[in-house]
Amino acid sequence: MTEHYTNEECLWAIDMLSNLARYTFTRKRFFEPIQFVSGNGTSIHIGVDSANTALLVVHDTEAEGIDTVHGSMLTKTSQ
Numbered sequence: 001m002t003e004h005y006t007n008e009e010c011l012w013a014i015d016m017l018s019n020l021a022r023y024t025f026t027r028k029r030f031f032e033p034i035q036f037v038s039g040n041g042t043s044i045h046i047g048v049d050s051a052n053t054a055l056l057v058v059h060d061t062e063a064e065g066i067d068t069v070h071g072s073m074l075t076k077t078s079q
Contacts, residue, residue, distance in 0.1 A: 012045050033059040 020037070024030050031037075035057045043050035066073050 012048075016044065031057040033057055 020031075037044075037055040037057075039053040041053055044052050044055065
């Protein structure tokens with residue numbers, strides 16, 4: 001059975017990613033492969049009972065680097 005969620009119900013994930021982006025930008029600290037963000041054993045979606053309690057950063061082996069107006073975005077394998 002497939003559940004369907006409203007846009008509002010999915011915004012928590014975008015908010016979380018936005019917070020991670022803000023953290024990396026303001027602190028100039030970046031996540032490396034095999035690092036994790038712990039939810040202290042509780043759901044990473046605050047207020048919702050979920051088995052998702054942490055985030056794990058992995059290296060994307062299929063993403064390719066691109067050139068942007070702000071500079072190059074290169075994966076480690078394409079450098």
